[in-house]
Amino acid sequence: MMGHMSLRHAVLGMLADEPGSGYDLLRRFERAMANVWPATQSQLYGELGKLETAGMIHVLAEGPRGRKEYEITEAGRAELRHWLVDVDPGGPPRSAALLRVYFLGSVSPAQARGYVASMGESARAREERLDExxxxxxWGDDNQSLYGRLVLEWGKRFSAMQREWAEWAVKQVE
Amino acid sequence: MMGHMSLRHAVLGMLADEPGSGYDLLRRFERAMANVWPATQSQLYGELGKLETAGMIHVLAEGPRGRKEYEITEAGRAELRHWLVDVDPGGPPRSAALLRVYFLGSVSPAQARGYVASMGESARAREERLDExxxxxxWGDDNQSLYGRLVLEWGKRFSAMQREWAEWAVKQVE
DNA sequence: TATGACATGTAACTAGTTACATGATTCA
DNA sequence: TGAATCATGTAACTAGTTACATGTCATA
Structure with missing residues (x-):
């Protein structure tokens, strides 16, 4: 059944928007995707190779310094649409931050309070970054702007939720 | 610097609460941890072996059917406290659900709306489950109840946030 | 001419999943 | 006695990280 392989789909999604090299993609991942689906350079080049072998992307042009510009193929678009529409996205992902909250009984109440407060603080900082x-x-009125705004709004709401939760939780640890 | 290894700390956290076998732990992971830090049977037994080698847990008693009951050692407690207090928890984790939202421009608006609506629906279902x-x-007034309630409340707020976001987002895709 | 950005790739590792494999004990 | 549960373990795989390795091109 092919596992999850979301990196594959992240790459396809970006190339569906416009063609690019591994290097381009790496910068796009750093800029737009850092908080949603981080990827390393290593992983990216490996995945591009696999996608080419699988016929989901192809080399559109070769540039200086060995640059290879990839374009998504029709098979790649089909796979992307399939993933978007037919594949179950699964529940909420692992959260190391929350995992810790479970175990705060192992440290002093003051340390526990400190930890929860720092979760609130980092949420507040993230809120500010996202506002900026x-x-x-x-923002235009194209698809990218539309869906980009949805993701950004999700991030803002998530951060606000976490900050409010932390404010409430600090009081509980007293 | 030892990587993240949160499974290790999840196991230590559970054994810090009370001793148990791999089998016990597996059920505890399924019951209490499924949404925060899922773990498979394979991973669990492997990690128990590594933790024993590292001197962070030891076999307290052997029971029928080869059962080995593990107890956390002082070294294990120290490692757990270190992780809770000193190690940076990192930002929000990868989210396959959100990743898709970025790429919804590749399918029809109706399909995109359907996907966002289904995110809202699964959030609503999770809210109900958590309420139940x-x-x-x-709930007692021990540490476990206290911190367990904090985690549960986080889950409820997260689900509510996602449901409300989805309701808002569906309107944006029109 | 040397620095920094561009550009790709590989090796060795850790983490996590799925499937297989085995056997003991309980109880209806 | 057969099924469910208890109980542990291994093998083969996919995904992700870190570090290493190499070389090109533009420009100050």
Whole structure:
């Protein structure tokens, strides 16, 4: 049944938007995807090789310094649509931050409070970053802007939720 | 610097609460941890072996059918506290659900709306499950109850956030 | 001419999943 | 006695990380 392989689909999704090299993709992952689906350079080049072998992308042009610009193929688009529509996305992912909360009984209440407070603080910092980011992008009315805004809004709501939870939780540990 | 290895700490955290066998732990992971840090049987037995070699747990008693009951050692408790207090928990984890939202431009608006709506629906179902769970547990005033309630509350708030976001997002895709 | 950005790739490792394999004990 | 549960373990795989390795091109 082929496992999950979401990196594959992240790459296909980006190339569906526009062609690019591994190097391009790496920067796109760093810029737009860092908080949703981080990927390393190693992984990216490996996946591009596999996708080419599988016929889901092909080399559109070769540039200087060995640059290979990839374009998604019709098979690649079909696989992307299949994943978007037919494959179950699964539940919420592992959370190391929450895992710790379970075990805070192993440290002093003051340390536990400190940990929860720091979760709130990092959520607040993330909220600020996302607000800035939102202001710095000039949103068009294309699909990318539309769905990008949905993701950004999710991040903002998530961060606000976590900050509010932390404020509440700090009081519980007293 | 030893990587993240949160499974190791999840096991230590559970054994810090009370001793148990691999089989016990597996059921505890299924019951209490399924949504925060799922683990497979394979991984669990492997990790128990490594933790024993590392001197962080030891066999307290052997029972029928080869059962080995493990207890955390002082070294194990120290490692757990170290992880809880000193190690940076890192940002929000990968989210396959959100990753898809980025790429919904590749399918029809109706399909995109359907996907977002299904995210809302699964969040609603999770909210209900968590409400039921909360009602079914008789909470004491021990540490486990306290921190368990914090985690449950986080889950409820997360689910509510996702449901509300989805309701909002469905309207945006129109 | 040397620095920094561009550009790709491999090796060795850790983490996690799925499937297989085996056997003991309980109880209907 | 047969099925369910208890109980542990291994093999083969996929996914992801870190470090290493190499070389090109633009420009100050």
């Amino acid at each position: 980011l939102e202001g710095s992008i000039d | 769970l909360e009602g079914s547990i008789d």
